[in-house]
Amino acid sequence: MAYNIKVTKVSESKLQNLDFDNIPFGRVFSDHMFIADYIDGKWTNIEIKPYQDMQISPANSALHYGQSIFEGMKATKTVDGNPVFLRPELHAERFANSAKRMCMQPVPTDLFLQAIHTLVDLDKAWIPPREGSALYLRPLLFAMDSFLGVRPSDSYRFMLITGPVGPYYAKPVRLLAQEEYIRAAVGGVGEAKTAGNYAASLLPATKAIDAGYDQVLWLDGIEKKYVQEVGTMNIFFNINGTLITPETDGAILKGITRKCVLELLDDTDISVEVRQIDINEIIEHHKNGNLLEVFGVGTAAVVSEVSHLSYRDSHLDIPNVGKDNNVAKMIKSMIEDLRTGKTEDKNGWLVPVDSKTELV
Ligand code: COI
Secondary structure (H helix, E strand, O other), X not given: XXXXXXXXXXXXXXXXXXXXXXXXXXXXXXXXXXXXXXXXXXXXXXXXXXXXXXXXXXOEHXXXXXXXXXXXXXXXXXXXXXXXXXXXXXXXXXXXXXXXXXXXOOOOHHHHHHHHHXXXXXXXXXXXXOOOOEEEEEEEEEEOOEOOOOOOOOOEEEEEEEEEEOOOOOOOEEEEEOOOOOOOOOOOOOOOOEHHHXXXXXXXXXXXXXXXXXXXXXXXXXXXXXXXXXXXXXXXXXXXXXXXXXXXXXXXXXXXXXXXHHHHHOOOOOOEEEOOOEHHHHXXXXXXXXEEEEEEEEOOOEEXXXXXXXXXXXXXXXXXXXXXXXXXXXXXXXXXHHHOOOOOOOOOOEEEOOOOOOOO
């Protein structure tokens, strides 16, 4: 169904203040934002308006009990200048699945898609023209009841904000695999893109940063030895030319970039194994000279190489990091060439931003 979106435009764009060559991740927001409220069983107050602060009740139940989820996705321009999304329907689906896990009202796919198309069409001048940069979209959904009882909220707010971004990690990352804290266990909420997962990662990440690392490599919550993910990205290991990545078991985020990478690799000669990976196996492969590369993949991170991995008293420098012809670079180019239309979109993953949306 098509929703009526009330649109109020900015009187003057902030775009002329932007230096496209120097965009910090997540600090610059485009001119407009999208809002819709779920009240009394229906989506209402659907509008696009200038990006601005909003009022929230101090008793807002998302603030107290954490019914809050989000997505991360990107709009880019092809070499012909056409704005496109990559597999937006997968983001709509994951957003709905996160909502269901957190006992929230899922946003209907058609509302999600209409929101991203209408907002990005309006703010398309904010899509950076540089390769490797993009307009980052942050859909979010949170509880809106003003009530301190612990129960699912009856009302929700769906919002979409966007902002131009460069690479999330400016250089290869140093990871610490640690056992003191866990990110998620099977049966928990590790697969949902919910705010609390990220809050829970902050103390371990801060400790890792203080110890000279950039991020934590999470291990499973029970045996504390099976590799999960990095928290900002899914992880891949290149063992003697075979790529291995953990299978998603309910405790790992089902990364959309991970899915795209696995499907793109199907069309190459590179062999791939999706399976449980014991961190001790990685240490062994490094000792034997078989661990060639480690890299993470994610919407924000795209493909980010890992330069170092520590676990207990093993400190592994990753041999092929930064090398011109490594697999991480090849995969990164595959994704970027697809997004920019430099290679043929054989699978029909690119969706042009709809510029014919009727603005009410
Ligand atoms: C993304 O890759 O879009 C994420 O959501 C990860 C992170 C920046 C929170």
